[in-house]
Structures are given as structure tokens and as C-alpha cells.
Amino acid sequence: MRKQIADTPWPLQRVLLDELWQDTKGKGVRVAVIDTGVDDVNPQLQKAVDAKAGKDYLKPDKKNPGFGDEQRGKTDGTVDQVGHGTKVAGIIAARPREGTGFVGLAPEATIIPIRQNDEKNSGQSDTMAEAIKWAVAKGAHVINISQDTTQALKPDSPMGRAVAEAIKRDVVVVASAGNDGMDGTLKKTYPAAFPGVLAVASSDRNNERAAFSQAGPMVGVAAPGVDIVSTVPGGGQCVDNGTSFSAPYVAGVAALLRAKHHDWSAAQIVARIEQTAVRSINGRDDYVGWGVVDPVRALADAPGTPPTAPTPDPRPPKPPAPEPARLALSETPQERSERLATYTLGIGVVLVAVVAGTAIVIRDSRRRRGAR
Known part of the structure; x- marks a missing residue:
């Protein structure tokens, strides 16, 4: 068990939580975390995880020193021998706890734990497809996938069909863009690049793309991914980096929007997150998408029917052309x-x-x- 980090993490320091949570904290929204499992022993996650709805698609490694007797035979997705999925879940829905400034963006949302990968990268795209189907069957309103592959997957692949079905069932699917961006090469990663998926890149403290964050045409928004605090198995928190932890930040915002706007479609929620992002240009690019997500602005009241796709900001009207100067004697x-x-x-x-x-x-x- 790690010690608690007392300070408030920098991404949360930028968010007025009282304003963010004035209407909802995500109660009633179910977020599936398809990852390395989600530990439900950590005090901040005990009341957040719905173990009965969980699923383990891998055979637990009983030889792992950290694998205790109480975990043997568990198939509910609450075994996390890596800690990755537990961090992801904490960013979304960790409950407040005395002694730490860390808390999830949607601290009343429910996590559906699905173990589909491990430190050996045992997860396969076909297994991911089954995990997505399970999440939909268990009533997920939002699915977070902090995994990626650069292997080109077609829409008619098992994963492509599973993602398309989830979106058809009005589920918000959020996926990390990947961490292979150091060389600056534009790439497509999957499932992030499938149509309808909200792909998330990483931003730093300056609202710029983190150097490791994969750039590509699939990027929808960016979110904090540097020096990120979150929960670890057993208790306490740690600090980590990666688009894996940017995606759940956005998934947490999506959970709050689902709780506040029951009548909004998944496409409208995605568009709202993209439309309200903090932009560096008037439009999107392949590095931070439509900009860095702004949770408070996304949750602010929006007049009229929300769009199903983001648009560039309106350009200010052009000033009238100056009349030719008159030359007088x-x-x-x-x-x-x-x-x-x-x-x-x-x-x-x-x-x-x-x-x-x-x-x-x-x-x-x-x-x-x-x-x-």
C-alpha cells in the first residue's frame, strides 16, 4: 500500500470543483473500464466498483507475488496485478478521502471493471471486442479504453463491429491516442481511429501536446497526461504519465454530461466536449484535436439543441474596407x-x-x- 498524496493534483487545481459539481457528480452513470482490472480494495474505489458486473478475460497468474489467496479464482475484473486499470478508474470515479487532494472527476459514477490485459500485453483485439460487448450488456453509458494498437483494423473486424454496435447503442466510447508520438509521425491507432470514438491525446501544464502523445487524424481532444496522480491497488496514490490517463479524464467529463443530460445522444456529448475545449487554433489539428478539454465549460448550461459535431469558432466580422484616400489641393x-x-x-x-x-x-x- 502506498502513502496518500496530500496535495491537490495540478489538473484538479485548474478546475473549480464546486462549479463543476453544482448539478451532478455522476450518480447513476456506469463507466466500463476495459483495462488490466480495477482493484476494489483501495478505499477510494471500494464504493465505486460494481464487481458483480465485472468480467475477467484473462487467467490470473497465481505465481505473481502480489496475487494473494483472496484473489485466486476471482473472475469479476477486480484483480489488477499491474495497477494500470486502477489508476484509470480512479481518475474517473475515485471517492473523496481525508488526507488527499485527489478525487475523481465523477466521484459518484459507478465503475464496471473488465480485465482484458496485463503486464505481458496478453490482451488481443478479439478479446477487446468481447469486452466491449460485455460492457454494453452490463449497461455501460461510457466505455474507457486506455489501450491501443497501430495495426490497421478494418470496420468489419471483430473490434470494429463491437465499437460500432456500442456507438449504435448510444454508448460514449473514449480511447487513448497512444504514447508513440516522440518522432512526430502521424499515425492511426485503434480503437481510437474507429468512427465515433472520442480519441484523446495528452497535454502538459502549458496546454500543449505532451512530447510522447501520438498525433494523428483520429485525435478529438487532449487532456492532462503529465504527472498525473491516481489510485493504486491496495490503497494510496502514485504519479504516472501517458495518454492512458488522459482518456479517463475525458471519460469522467462524459460521465458528468450523461448524468446531467439524460436526453443527449452519445454524439452530442462527444461534440460538446470537443466544442468547449480550449483551442490554440480556430479548428482542430492532429496534435490536440479541437483543444484541451475544459470540464467546467463542458458542463455549463448550453442554450438550444446541442450539435452532433463540433465546428470552428465563428470568425469575427471583417471590418469594412477602407475607402481610397482623397487627395485634395x-x-x-x-x-x-x-x-x-x-x-x-x-x-x-x-x-x-x-x-x-x-x-x-x-x-x-x-x-x-x-x-x-
Whole structure:
């Protein structure tokens, strides 16, 4: 058992939880976590996990030192020998606990634990398909899948058909984009790239794409994925990084929206999350999608019928084109006439002075000659 982290994690410091939870904390919403299992011993998850609805698609490794007698034979998805799924579930629905500032985004939602993978990556795409079907059958309103493969899967593959059926049944499917983005290459990952899935990339404290976050045309939004605090098996919390922990942040927001808007479709909820994200450009890109998710803004009251697809922000109207500058003379016709009259008068005065001066010179010259 790890110690509790007392401080409030940085992603939660940015969220006004009282405002976020003013209408709901996710009560009545069921979120399936298809992962490495979800530990229901951690005090923050004991009341969050519906073990009766859980499922284990892997044979538990009884030789694992951390696998106790009380876990042998359990097939309800509550065995987590890796801790990955327990972290994912905590970000979504961890209950408040004295001594820690960490809590899930939807702390009254219910987790359906489904164990489909382990530290050996034993999970297969076909097994994932069965896990998705199980989640839908157990009444999941939201499905979180923090796993991915770059193997191109067609829509008619078992996983593709399972995802399509879940979406057809109005389930919000959230998936991580993957952590192979260091080289900057654009790739499609699955199930994130299937139509209708909300694919989530990772952002850092500056609302920029985390260096490891996989970029690609499937990215819908980004969410905090660096230095993320969450629950671990047995009790306490730890810190980790990855799009695996960005996806449940968004799944938590989706759970709150499902609880607040019972009449909204899955497509409307996805569009609402994308439309209210904090954007760096007027539209989407392959790195952070439509932007970094804003939980409070997503839950704010929205007038009218919500759209089923996001749109770029309205551009401000263009200012009217400036009219050509008029070139005016430096004087009016009247001023020009007055100026010319002044010039004429001045010239006349000068001429008179010249004539008078000349006459005086001639007179004086004659007087000097006569005096001789």
C-alpha cells in the first residue's frame, strides 16, 4: 500500500470543483473500464466498483507475488496485478478521502471493471471486442479504453463491429491516442481511429501536446497526461504519465454530461466536449484535436439543441474596407485667387518702387552734371 498524496493534483487545481459539481457528480452513470482490472480494495474505489458486473478475460497468474489467496479464482475484473486499470478508474470515479487532494472527476459514477490485459500485453483485439460487448450488456453509458494498437483494423473486424454496435447503442466510447508520438509521425491507432470514438491525446501544464502523445487524424481532444496522480491497488496514490490517463479524464467529463443530460445522444456529448475545449487554433489539428478539454465549460448550461459535431469558432466580422484616400489641393480656389492677387499687388508695388528709384537716380545724376 502506498502513502496518500496530500496535495491537490495540478489538473484538479485548474478546475473549480464546486462549479463543476453544482448539478451532478455522476450518480447513476456506469463507466466500463476495459483495462488490466480495477482493484476494489483501495478505499477510494471500494464504493465505486460494481464487481458483480465485472468480467475477467484473462487467467490470473497465481505465481505473481502480489496475487494473494483472496484473489485466486476471482473472475469479476477486480484483480489488477499491474495497477494500470486502477489508476484509470480512479481518475474517473475515485471517492473523496481525508488526507488527499485527489478525487475523481465523477466521484459518484459507478465503475464496471473488465480485465482484458496485463503486464505481458496478453490482451488481443478479439478479446477487446468481447469486452466491449460485455460492457454494453452490463449497461455501460461510457466505455474507457486506455489501450491501443497501430495495426490497421478494418470496420468489419471483430473490434470494429463491437465499437460500432456500442456507438449504435448510444454508448460514449473514449480511447487513448497512444504514447508513440516522440518522432512526430502521424499515425492511426485503434480503437481510437474507429468512427465515433472520442480519441484523446495528452497535454502538459502549458496546454500543449505532451512530447510522447501520438498525433494523428483520429485525435478529438487532449487532456492532462503529465504527472498525473491516481489510485493504486491496495490503497494510496502514485504519479504516472501517458495518454492512458488522459482518456479517463475525458471519460469522467462524459460521465458528468450523461448524468446531467439524460436526453443527449452519445454524439452530442462527444461534440460538446470537443466544442468547449480550449483551442490554440480556430479548428482542430492532429496534435490536440479541437483543444484541451475544459470540464467546467463542458458542463455549463448550453442554450438550444446541442450539435452532433463540433465546428470552428465563428470568425469575427471583417471590418469594412477602407475607402481610397482623397487627395485634395492644399488651397481652395478662393484661397488661390487671393494668393494670386497678393502676388500681383506685390509685384506692382515692387515695379513702382523700381520706377521711382530709377527716376531719382536720373534726377540726381543730372544735378551733378549741371553743378560742374
